Amino acid sequence: MFAATAGTVIALSLSGIAPVHAAAPTRACSFAYGGNIVSYAMTCSEPGEPMYGGFATWRNVPIGFDQVDTRNRTVLASVYLRVTPNTEESPVAQNIEIGLYAEKTGRTTKTYGPKWWELGKRGGRVTAIKAGVDPNKPDRRNHTYMALRKSTGNQWDVLYDFNSVGSTTEQLKVVPGSTNRIDTGLHLMGHEYMDVPEIADRLRFMDGNNTWRRVKNENTAKVVSLPQCSATKKPPNCFKTRLSTDGAVFNQWTVSKPRRATPAKAAAHDARPQTPLGPKAQPAQFNGVDQTALQNCLVEDADSCLATVPGLAECVRTTRVCNAAALETDATSAEPDAEVDSASIKERAATAFDVDPQQISVGAPNPAKQVPAAFTDHSLLAVTSSAATPGLRPNGQSYEGFQATYSRTSGDLIEACWGDMCGA
Numbered sequence: 001m002f003a004a005t006a007g008t009v010i011a012l013s014l015s016g017i018a019p020v021h022a023a024a025p026t027r028a029c030s031f032a033y034g035g036n037i038v039s040y041a042m043t044c045s046e047p048g049e050p051m052y053g054g055f056a057t058w059r060n061v062p063i064g065f066d067q068v069d070t071r072n073r074t075v076l077a078s079v080y081l082r083v084t085p086n087t088e089e090s091p092v093a094q095n096i097e098i099g100l101y102a103e104k105t106g107r108t109t110k111t112y113g114p115k116w117w118e119l120g121k122r123g124g125r126v127t128a129i130k131a132g133v134d135p136n137k138p139d140r141r142n143h144t145y146m147a148l149r150k151s152t153g154n155q156w157d158v159l160y161d162f163n164s165v166g167s168t169t170e171q172l173k174v175v176p177g178s179t180n181r182i183d184t185g186l187h188l189m190g191h192e193y194m195d196v197p198e199i200a201d202r203l204r205f206m207d208g209n210n211t212w213r214r215v216k217n218e219n220t221a222k223v224v225s226l227p228q229c230s231a232t233k234k235p236p237n238c239f240k241t242r243l244s245t246d247g248a249v250f251n252q253w254t255v256s257k258p259r260r261a262t263p264a265k266a267a268a269h270d271a272r273p274q275t276p277l278g279p280k281a282q283p284a285q286f287n288g289v290d291q292t293a294l295q296n297c298l299v300e301d302a303d304s305c306l307a308t309v310p311g312l313a314e315c316v317r318t319t320r321v322c323n324a325a326a327l328e329t330d331a332t333s334a335e336p337d338a339e340v341d342s343a344s345i346k347e348r349a350a351t352a353f354d355v356d357p358q359q360i361s362v363g364a365p366n367p368a369k370q371v372p373a374a375f376t377d378h379s380l381l382a383v384t385s386s387a388a389t390p391g392l393r394p395n396g397q398s399y400e401g402f403q404a405t406y407s408r409t410s411g412d413l414i415e416a417c418w419g420d421m422c423g424a
Contacts (some may be wrong), residue, residue: 041224041239041255042185043203045215046087048178053148053206054096056081056184057302062138063102064195064259065110071344074351075104075190079199081183083147085156086172088179092395094171095119098129098145098158102138104193105340105348105411112136113412114143116158117392120170123399123419124391128412129165132326142302148206148316149174157320162294162305162312163327164320170421182215186255191226192236195259202252202303210317212306214249226257235261286324287315294323340411342381348411349383352392353402353418359387365405379408391418 063077080099087093097117104110113136114129129135132143146159154173158166174180184201188194204212222243229238235258244252283291288311297305306313315322342362350357365382386401399419406413 038189039191039225039239039257040185040187041222041226041241041257042183042187043201043220043222043243043250043253044181044183045203045205045220045250046178046181047205047207047213047215048219050174050176050208051083051085051180051182051205052174052208052210053146053212054081054083054182055144055146055204055206055212055303055306056201057142057144058100058199058201059140059142060100060134060138061140061197061199063112063197065102065104066193066259067108068193069107070104070190070193071347072351073190073193074348075193076188077102077194077196078187079201080185080187081145081147081201081203082181083156084181084183085149085154085174086179087181088172088175091181092119094121096147096156096158096168096171097393098147098160098165100143102194103412104190106344109411111410111412112138114145114160115413116160116166118168118170118421119393119395120419120421123417123421124393125415125417125421126392126413127166127415129160131163131165131328132161133328135160142298144298144302144305146316148320159316159320161298161326162289162316162322178219184253185223186239186257188257191257194236194257196255196257198240198254198256200252200254203250204303212313214246214251217245217248217250220250222253229258235259283324285311287311287319287322289315289322291324295325340406340408342408345381345383345406345408345411349385349402349404349406352413353385353389353404354394355385355387355389355402360385380414381406381408389418392416 058079065075078099078101080097082095082097084093084095099114101115102110102112115126116129117126118124133141144161147156148159149156155171156168157164182203182205184203186196186199204214206212224239224241226237226239227233229235229240240256242254285291290310293309294305294312297309312322346357346360346362350360361384363382365380383404383406388398388400389402391399401422402416402418403422404413404416
């Protein structure tokens, strides 16, 4: 449990972490990141009791990129929910992440959409999510992100818009006490090349009574690696952040990273109401859930849906496929362009995995390998290496080799693994 208040800020740099004052919650946040991650603005929370679920919501807002050559850089914006079920041995123990990822893939092209990740003891993996309502479009629609422990065993289901999109294989047992963590926020690589409008993250956790709750202020801290934008701290090297509370609990984390000093209309964009999906988009009832109420709730107040939509909480707990409209798949890239050549994808993989391009092989995917159904129409490239890599979520460890699949039509990373997770 944190000794610090909700207003605590820890200043981070690539050389280490410098607490602003002695009360800083160094255990929970100290080693949340490592490696070549450039900048981040996040909250990290220890609920102070066993945690069996994590839930977050935000809108798919447009993220802008400079149209310049960044072939030797990974330029990526991640808005994420991360659940670490057990931090007893290490604050960077096995964890689950699900979020929205926008990446610059060329001078004028980018990819945009949700992914989910698992970090294991000796490796990690990531899979793109293509099911849902316009998952690859920054249409300012609310979406939901969830990790929910299975009813038996120690593994977790991962849900996007209230539908299961995968399950973990290497998570640790939930134990009594405050030995867990739940994070949300913004993580950027190549922040100077992008403009991130205001994004409002709302966060809840599930306790041992299957009740969704907000984290107490005293158990929440902020971690921000760039200074707050001000008269002396100018874009693109600053964040605008705000942690809102509702009485004694953490309510919302609002963050943006402007590219230029001119005022943006991000706040109005983030609050723009969305039109619910039409009545033909879903049946009246699906797995016991009132679908009209669900679609209206996703537009108006997505973080309240579990409490207000008839049948939703029970469906999520038992069935985990609850949103009929989000069963649709959209395998198209947000901004398709000419086919990406193998040399460019090799270069991207080398940068992302921090491996010498000479130690990487590129070819057609193994026919025996099962590709997610949403990508069967894509032209795919398989990228492999046996070289040492920090993986896509550097945490100070080195792993043996990686495997990745990319789309040649968009340059998007479809799935990848590194270390022992490639054999899982």
